Amino acid sequence: MKIAEVVSDDATLIRREAWSSPEIYELEMKGIFRKSWLFLGHESQIPELGDFVQAYMGETPIILSRGPEGRVYANINSCSHRGLPVCRADRGNTTKFVCPYHNWNYDVTGKLVAIPQERHVESRPDKRQLGLKAVPRIDSWNGMIFGSFDPEIVSLDEYLGDQRFYLDAFFGRFPQGVEFYGAPQRWKINANWKLPMENQLGDVNHGPFLHAAVIPPEANREVFELGLSVVTEPGHGATFRLMPEDAPVENVAWGFEGMASLLGGPEIHEYLREIQAKAVERVGPLRARMKGLTYGVFPNLSFLWSNTAFKVSHPRGPGKVEYWSWSVVPADAPDEFKKILRGNHTAFFGPGGILEQEDSEAWVQQFAGASIDFMEDRPFYYGLGLDEEKPHSDMPGLVSVTANEFYARHFFKRWRSALEAVES
């Protein structure tokens, strides 16, 4: 099986093995997770010297930490001696990471500082060569820290490209940026990592159907009538509603959609109105009218604007994903507002979410469907809206209605080239 046969040239037909085949999964690890910028965490999670959080790049466990002079370090969580993890806590503040087996210990930058046994032997190992393995490239944009295993990769700025225009429609709204509010929710789903990603990359049109038991029809009408889907380059995507210029502030402003802030009382409504009142000044008239839905950054980072969560879809084999989801709040908001606002995410999404329980069921069943035998001649159909996307006079990228599946076709074209580059 050649990758060129898995995805048709126009990416309207994609064979089911793309999700279920172990061989293709191996190629994804080499061709995508070794070659991309992968999201590690946000600056707000590690503000002080010695702060750390755990992260993953694909299946590789990472310690993200704050070293001297405010520098950020990303090291692989595995001792150079026998490979045990040197960090077992999800997060915290420390001066050193100690391997439990023989107590080799490392400072927060990943440097090996002590081998307790070496004083009993004559030869001294060169500790400079035996630090934790550092992630070769780290870079950040707007507080978002990414790492890459590819030393030759383009800069993060170039990688994100015009997707920054849409991400900034969110980040730029808040005078002191955003904060990732504590630890993420993390849970496992018996699904392939690409489906949660596709779901947030542009697939807002499952909402009225899969979620009809919960989402009211008015909310869906707004998506149909005002919704736009954008692909700045293959693999990245953004969906939002471009609200009319005369729309009431509560219909446009970030935060009003969530049930927690709706029920949160007049003070929080006033706070949300104030953010929107400055939006034109901060992000310009066009982006001030953007009422975001979902975003995706290749290969596995998602942003759910309406319920304000950043999510990473960590692969764990073809049929398993470990999903991480952070509540994101404005950094300048008073603590009691942050606690209210996080509820917009946690009540509806996550492992106990009213909405997300339907999503994870769909993703599990898609993997079952992708694993059925004797279906080589029945690839999945990705052809809705073929070639209907067009450039837009006021915003970057190709733009279309949200029912157009071009976001997924573009993703799989990039996926196909990335896998072809490493297939033998």
Added chain:
Amino acid sequence: MSESKGEATQVDAYDPKAVSPEFQLAVEQFYYREARILDGRRYQTWLGLCDPSIRYIMPSRTNPLVDNDERGNESMLSVERELDGLESEGTPIRNETYAYLMLRVERSFKPNSWAENPPARTRRIVGNVEILDVRDDRLSVTSAFHLHYSRPGSANFMFAGQRQDVLLRSDDGFRILDRMIVMDMADIDLPTLGLFF
């Protein structure tokens, strides 16, 4: 462990003067009935057991760094340190009021609540019912549960956890005023935590 303070906490003995056997029995019977109602999928009936001002919370559990100052003390391993709930930062799994529970009950009886269609089968055993405190018409009660969960076409799952309730006593029985559910799995590898626990 010279620096160990070795602090242990007092365990209160059961005091039949504070909580009579009859009262203990009445509270236990309330929980057994609640379990039967939930396993019978009578969620609308169950909502009637909740006070309209209910807080229904399920904290997340994290793996925090051991606090070196707590070495040698029971507090080093306290469950509370692991919880991201209402007062801490982080992402509680559930943080709901009566309105959210109503929404969940409503959803349950729509045929397009696909995660539960066909419906899952549950059976829960509630035990270790302890009345910790009684003040006027309010009781603090903890209980433990094992919940067997079976979704069609999927494996069977076992949930285990603790409930920390505040019950309100009224003329016609008890109402749930507060419920905090502490789940006991380290990694969440289950179809959903969106059930009524």
